[in-house]
Amino acid sequence: MKRSFVAVLGAASVLVLIGHVALAQATAPDPTAAANAYVNAPVNWQLWFPKSGSPMQAKIDWLMQYVLWIMTAVVVFTGGLMVYVFIRFNAKANPKPGTLTHNTLIEVIWIVVPVLILAVVIIPSLNLIYYEADDSNPYMTVTVTGHQWYWEYNYNSVPGLDYTSYMIPDDKIQPGEIRRLSVDHPMVLPVGEKIKFIITSGDVLHGFYLPSLGVQKYAIPGTSQTSWTIINQAGTYYGQCNQICGLNHDAMPLEIKAVPLADYLAWTKDALANYTDNTVVAPFSSPLPHNQLALRD
């Protein structure tokens, strides 16, 4: 057992080392945004959730740590038990096998203790489900419609403001933009206000997924779902379509620009005047805007 393990481990570590050198050469330098703007985007070698951009994401982050630490303890305990058994009861250490096949007490314990652990997990988890569902009294509502392969944002409180948002194709990326995440017209939202999303689809299923805000819902044709957020800090937040939707599923990201309320109100006037190219005439129609590109063949 030892010989084979060492041989395999040696081979594996050599491969990983070679790979690491290749990787150092292959990775492009991270795109740098303007120095003063806050950008909440994934970073290379990231190990945990994005920095919380909303109170909801902060609560999800807390619950995730809570559950994951309990589960880590369970895995370490079980693994430790196995290692102890390997050492104590291997054929060399214990040449004569015992005959233990029943012990009512231990069997009751390993039913009761997991039930208690589950109870400890369930209580905060159920509270968070109710919190996530509470979309009452929003400051404003945006109807988000997924299309193959772009997003449409209809600001319910700003009549006529209904525009589309496309990913910037790889060959048109400008400095400061992020390949595969930046879009032509981001969703602009005010900081610190409760924003309700009504999420639906104009064709197939899509996934409205904003990890740094803790928001995710399917966009389903023929029905709508709601979610909500309060953005903590001005800056740029990213998300991606998270339900397979065909050819360009990976090419319809979400970008949110969070700005102070006054800037948001100014932007709505500006957008009404300048987003004419992208403005959608009526919900659920696909007007094939000027910048619809075949991103893949």
Added chain:
Amino acid sequence: MSTTHDTRAHADHGHHKQSFVQRWLMSTNHKDIGTLYITMAFIGACVGGTLSMIMRQQLMYPHNDWVTNGNTWNAIITAHGLLMIFWFVMPALIGGMGNWFVPLMLGAPDMAFPRLNNMSFWFLACGFVFVMLGLFMGTGTGAGWTLYPPLDNAQYSPGMATDFSLFSLHLAGISSLLGAINFIATILNMRAPGMTMHKMPLFCWSILVTAFLLVLAIPVLAGAVTMLIMDRNFGTSFFEPSGGGDPVLFQHLFWFFGHPEVYIMILPAFGIISHVVSTFSKKPVFGYLGMAYAMVIIGFVGFVVWAHHMFVSAIGTDSKIYFEVATLVIAVPTGIKVFSWIATMWGGSIEFKTPMLWAMGFIFLFVLGGATGIVLANAALDQELHNDYFLIAHFHYVLSMGAAFGIFAGFYYWIGKMTGHQYPEFWGKVHFWSFFIGVNLTFFPQHFLGLAGMPRRYPDYADAYAGWNYVSSVGSMISGLSTLVFFYVLYRVFTGKDKLADNYWGEGATTLEWAVPSPAPQHTFLDVPVIR
């Protein structure tokens, strides 16, 4: 358990030479059909595994050019999922090892309905042809293995590929259904005299529970698939919002089948692991009845948790709470199984032969995958984790490391009984360790990708996900090399000259398959053994 008859005496009684066509195309022998199923699983795993290698090559670097067409990519991910589930894990565990060893463990001369058994296999083989057509025809089936409408309706997936994939599910479904009926009839009626249900080996229990899950779940899938085919071809609108249909209905029907399906894939592995752990600890299984009924409970509860796959789909708050709590309940019987395996080893005299290494890998990695399962069962957390790489990591820990490790444990445990030749111990261990390192390196970093928000089914991703994707791809190459070691093990087994004893594992192996010669002759238990 021991037999009162010498089973060897009449082993080859009345056996006449068959032609190749008679033996392999018209077979009614449970061992030959089991071999056919294992061959099918081997082919399915090779094709499905090759597809996964192509995917990892594409994902090794951002903006890579292995698969530049999104339709091709979607066809590959769809075929990978369908092949690994229906043409690798299920035929290996249920059709393959189930056919081979359920009758042997029961002391039965064959399955209850041998011709049905043959039919069941050939439905599956035809289904394989159909799923490959679904991959290669036109732009392929690109809706993912879950086949959610409207993406796979006639408007968004024109062409015959999707119809072939849907019909392949019908064929695989009929195959599983017939096989399941056969197993239920065999296990309930053909146990050797004296073998009560409560004396039956745990592998037979696991196949019995699996068979009931199949009988209850497959017809629901068949209904959903039929409705999809009618939507595509006959103008119905079961899942069309414009015609009053509902895409969410398909998700409910699919997962009413799909969640029991995950237990269909893992329960037979549970059965195998129990025998391997007991054999190499040289101790009977701890808490036999608890082990058997834990599987029954897992099977039962597995039917009432399906909507936890739909926590971000159209589902109400109270439903979320019910499905979360019901899902978490499954952790309790699963815990009973894990702790009973450890208690089986407790006080034992453990030998770390290759099958035992796979079983230990299974237990630890299944616990790890189960732990992330508890995380994902939280509807509140699903709002962040649904459909991202954390989920991919979770279900590959329970499948690529759970079910696949169970299959390899069974393979190394029984290959001597099936072929009469023992595997080379050193290369078996090299295979285990290299596969163990490979799959962990592939799937552990995917937890990090998921936490960073990388969605599944993407052929290209933001550059920030490059690091862990690279590590994951290196891991998949190690698993690929490990598979070459497995091919060498197979070569050594099939060119082996050694002669094996009836019971080559010794005192720990107590079930009836160890009472017949190695390799097991064409006909066994012509005289019914009696269990004392």
